[in-house]
Amino acid sequence: MSDALLSVRDLSVEFTTYGRTQPVLHGVSLDVPARSHVALVGESGSGKTVTMKSIMGLLHMPPASISSGAILYDGRDLLTMPRRERLKLTGTDMSMVFQDPMSSLNPVFTIADQMSTILKYADRRLGRSRSRRERMQRVLEVLAQVRMREPERVARSYPIMLSGGMRQRVLIAMALLSEPRLLIADEPGTALDVTTQAQILKLLKDLVEERGLALLMITHNLGVVRETSDYVYVMHKGVVVEEAPTAELFAAPKVAYTRALIDAVPRLTGARPAERTEAAP
Amino acid sequence: MEFLRFLLRRVLWSLLVLVGLSMVIFIIARAVPGDPARMALGPTATQEQVADLQKKLGLDRPIVEQYGLFVVGLAHGDLGRSLLTERPVNDDIRDTFAATLELVLATIFIAVVCGVPLGVVAAYWKDRWPDNAVRLVAIFSAVTPSFFLALLLQILAGYVLHILPTTGRLPPNFDFAPGYTGLVLVDSIIAGRPDAFLEGLRYLLLPAISLAAATMGQMARITRSSMIDVSSQDYIEASRAFGVPEWVRVCKYMLRPSFVPPLTILGLEFASLIGNAFVVELVFAWPGMAAYGIRTILQKDLNAVMGVVMVSGVFFVLVNLVIDLLVGLVDPRVRIRGSRQ
Ligand SMILES: Nc1ncnc2c1ncn2[C@@H]1O[C@H](COP(=O)(O)OP(=O)(O)OP(=O)(O)O)[C@@H](O)[C@H]1O
């Protein structure tokens, strides 16, 4: 399995607050091969976001500290490589789709401004250079790729002028700016209504398939797992308790915890209208 | 569009407030014991002379009528005649207002240019020593009365160290007087007189610093808490994940959304700033509205009192209008919706 694009090996993370050290991840291991669609599922507080932040180098240390383990990307350990090298990968070759479209965009800058700023510094880290015009062109290109109907208008807009679904598309576009090979999505669209969320998941899936990207989908929703992944890791209290190809997991969950998750969660897409209204808040 | 409506609403409100202000001051000024005519003429004047002057000033008419006459004058931009200087109040105020304006503008400049960066520094090094230092400075400058600071600075910089002048606006018998705008710093540039600019600056420094300290402390405090608020927002975390460098995140992504609260506070603080300006002007013998305003109040020079109050009120309203515009410029949410959130 060492040829996986992303390989988290035996990762343990703890938080120290007010002198008390509390382990949060206990030897988590997972693999995301190139072009594969992997899901990480677990209830709230199980450590999914902490896993994602460790991978993306977003943990605030302190209070967090990584007590053991390795995170291999392309065979190189992100945790031991020089910071400069790591910054060349995060946000560019491995990129994030953020969860909350309402709060993940800066309210006082236009979409174009925010996207081209990201692109500018990504280019700089990678030693590339692009003129302002070329950057703008790339921004519009990516906005069109996420099926935005009027990219120019969206680019000129402030977040407040866009609907939730459109903002979530912008967040996806941001992740695609530097042509990543790995997308990590932490509960994308959970803040949206069910119909829009389904559209967003469909879009994400299409994009990932079209461009042959690897996807690590982080969610607490097994309906989302079924729709978007081929392989799934189930996490509980900072431990991966079960892993299996998605179909197998649904057919024959081995662990009681997984069984409970499957029973608890209604299906998301393909739901009949009656079920849909039921599921909506 | 929404923003225009928002501004229009603010202007209408301000006008209403100004009308209210004029009534309240008018009534208070007349309710205070003491006869303006008697005070103007002195104890030796006869009863007939006093009655004559009262009649001339319209003081014998009902107060509603007096107010009506005042408003009619105001609508024509005429504030009437001062009993004290026996000149039109308009002229008296024009001569003194520019000095006050220059002092106040310099104060706002210092408060913002020093206060906001201090707040940024404090927020960036939250709970570390720069933060503690800034917080200490902010508290001290906020609780030190400006007249006390003014005296302190005057003694220290003027009499002990002899580095800055302590009274006036320009050296005595200086061959330069502000013309076009009435502001020494601006007019000296227009006139191509760098020496006058420097002199003006030297004289302006102490009064402006004394007056700015309290507001600067407020700016630093508000900017700090606002920055800390914004720093925990998802969009800041997101820009970190996308590899936007730290200084861009702090100075652009965090600062701009943090800028509205300090601006708003500046608008609110402005009223007490004008009040403090009067005190500071007296300490530094700054030829602004203060000395005039206080003399007229003591003398019950009714027209002049009303004039000073109304000009201060309009000044307050205008500054707040400019701040509203700036807020709209900084935060598109205000521009688009006419409000935040
Ligand atoms: N900054 C922190 N300080 C202390 N403990 C933390 C911190 N961040 C996370 N934790 C702890 O780590 C555990 C895992 O949190 P995490 O956010 O990864 O859960 P999650 O699986 O993403 O849950 P959710 O589905 O609600 O997003 C939680 O028990 C939480 O208390």
Ligand SMILES: [Mg+2]
């Ligand atoms: Mg989470």
